[in-house]
Amino acid sequence: MKASPNRATRWLWFGIVACLVVAAWAGVLFRWGLVQGSLPGNLSFSHLRHAHSHLMYLGWLVPALFLVMTRGLQEERAQAGLDTALRRALEGWTWASLLTGALTFPAFLAWGYGPVSVGARHLPMAAMLSGLCVFAWYGFAWAWWRAQQGTARTHALRLWNLSLWMLALSSTGGWAQMGMNLRNIQHPFWSRATIHIFLDILALGFFMLAAIGTVIAMSQRRGRGWPTPRLPGEAAFSGALTMVAVAVPFTFLLGMRPEQLPGSGRVLGALAGLASAAALLGLTRHLGQLSALPLAIRVLAGGLFVGLGLAGLPWVLETVHAWELRLLWLHWVFLGVLTPATLWIAQEQGWARWPHAARATVGTAFVLLLSLVPMTGLWPASLRGPWVSVMALVAALLPALVLSRVGLDALQALSSRSEPSPQVGGPKG
Numbered sequence: 001m002k003a004s005p006n007r008a009t010r011w012l013w014f015g016i017v018a019c020l021v022v023a024a025w026a027g028v029l030f031r032w033g034l035v036q037g038s039l040p041g042n043l044s045f046s047h048l049r050h051a052h053s054h055l056m057y058l059g060w061l062v063p064a065l066f067l068v069m070t071r072g073l074q075e076e077r078a079q080a081g082l083d084t085a086l087r088r089a090l091e092g093w094t095w096a097s098l099l100t101g102a103l104t105f106p107a108f109l110a111w112g113y114g115p116v117s118v119g120a121r122h123l124p125m126a127a128m129l130s131g132l133c134v135f136a137w138y139g140f141a142w143a144w145w146r147a148q149q150g151t152a153r154t155h156a157l158r159l160w161n162l163s164l165w166m167l168a169l170s171s172t173g174g175w176a177q178m179g180m181n182l183r184n185i186q187h188p189f190w191s192r193a194t195i196h197i198f199l200d201i202l203a204l205g206f207f208m209l210a211a212i213g214t215v216i217a218m219s220q221r222r223g224r225g226w227p228t229p230r231l232p233g234e235a236a237f238s239g240a241l242t243m244v245a246v247a248v249p250f251t252f253l254l255g256m257r258p259e260q261l262p263g264s265g266r267v268l269g270a271l272a273g274l275a276s277a278a279a280l281l282g283l284t285r286h287l288g289q290l291s292a293l294p295l296a297i298r299v300l301a302g303g304l305f306v307g308l309g310l311a312g313l314p315w316v317l318e319t320v321h322a323w324e325l326r327l328l329w330l331h332w333v334f335l336g337v338l339t340p341a342t343l344w345i346a347q348e349q350g351w352a353r354w355p356h357a358a359r360a361t362v363g364t365a366f367v368l369l370l371s372l373v374p375m376t377g378l379w380p381a382s383l384r385g386p387w388v389s390v391m392a393l394v395a396a397l398l399p400a401l402v403l404s405r406v407g408l409d410a411l412q413a414l415s416s417r418s419e420p421s422p423q424v425g426g427p428k429g
């Protein structure tokens with residue numbers, strides 16, 4: 001059954017989508033600046049890049065997944081209901097995470113990671129706001145911990161719980177990075193490792209598991225008219241979950257330059273990539289039968305897991321770094337898989353009403369990914385030219401326009417009248 005979001009939650013969804021739209025246009029502005037040779041108003045390219053990526057993570061994906069997880073938990077507890085105070089706490093922390101995440105955008109745009117003079121002090125304002133946002137994540141995890149007690153330990157609930165442990169673990173990388181910035185420490189290994197501990201565990205551990213858990217929960221709900229996929233049995237599921245929990249924390253090693261790692265580090269990274277890929281494929285294999293989930297998302301997700309499994313192999317790791325595939329990889333994960341999957345979930349849960357949001361996003365993401373290929377070593381340098389930047393600009397415009405349509409839809413939903421049954425499963429107060 002689709003939710004009928006009340007007015008407050010429609011505002012929350014609108015705020016989350018607004019971050020997605022602003023961040024997407026910031027990406028277009030970056031591409032436009034590259035074509036022109038400079039950005040308007042003396043903006044810095046590196047500040048704009050940080051503003052874009054932080055808004056995408058902190059303002060869009062994290063609060064969006066908090067919102068759909070909360071809805072998922074409400075549905076899992078359809079019989080017992082979710083205590084009103086705890087539901088409000090979950091929504092409150094999602095708001096806090098959204099607002100602090102949104103504030104990082106102007107801060108990174110203006111100052112990047114640099115210090116700002118406040119009286120006699122020099123404060124790294126943007127990094128401090130990101131830190132505040134992480135406190136909101138802890139608040140959400142704490143409220144979740146209390147809210148999920150007494151819920152049947154379904155596959156979905158166990159995935160959600162593990163995803164929040166991963167979120168907490170990834171934040172240690174963020175704190176370490178901030179500590180090193182504050183003390184002005186530049187370390188060849190740890191400066192890079194802390195970034196990857198934060199980003200890679202966040203991507204594969206939190207975003208991916210939270211999304212898979214929600215899709216599994218939805219696929220098991222009766223009354224959607226979907227064929228219910230046969231999920232892995234208890235032993236296979238527990239095995240895959242344990243493998244993810246042990247292996248994902250070490251995937252940051254794949255983000256390190258091969259020459260920065262001793263032989264044992266490279267072997268560990270390769271094993272972590274292989275084990276994470278096998279476990280994620282195991283967890284999602286059955287969702288392949290879920291014909292309602294757009295095929296393009298399933299194909300890109302499958303390709304991503306295969307790529308992750310291969311990434312640690314000797315020749316592959318060198319090539320990934322030498323060919324500068326990072327940007328392509330990041331947008332494959334976030335724009336090709338996680339963003340359309342989250343929009344699809346949101347549409348199924350009733351937040352988003354435009355029925356083509358996920359398909360249009362994944363379609364235009366595919367064009368954007370293709371436009372990035374000539375910027376990598378996959379494309380011969382002799383065949384590059386100014387057309388590469390122009391093509392990347394045009395390709396960036398397509399998903400930005402589609403996401404703006406999603407934003408317009410969220411804006412229109414604000415003015416439509418509230419539906420009568422605001423909470424699925426009926427809140428218990």
Ligand code: HEM
Pocket residue numbers: 024025026027028030031049050052053056057061327330331334335339396397399400403
């Ligand atoms: C309309 C969609 C998008 C456009 C047009 C876009 C564009 C861009 C551009 C132009 C860059 C900088 C490239 C460079 O350094 O040469 C970038 C970097 C990045 N983007 Fe996106 N992007 C989009 C969607 C996303 C999404 C959905 C996410 C994550 C949820 C994301 C995360 C990132 C990250 C993490 C970086 C790298 C930042 C760094 O290296 O510090 N992007 N994007």
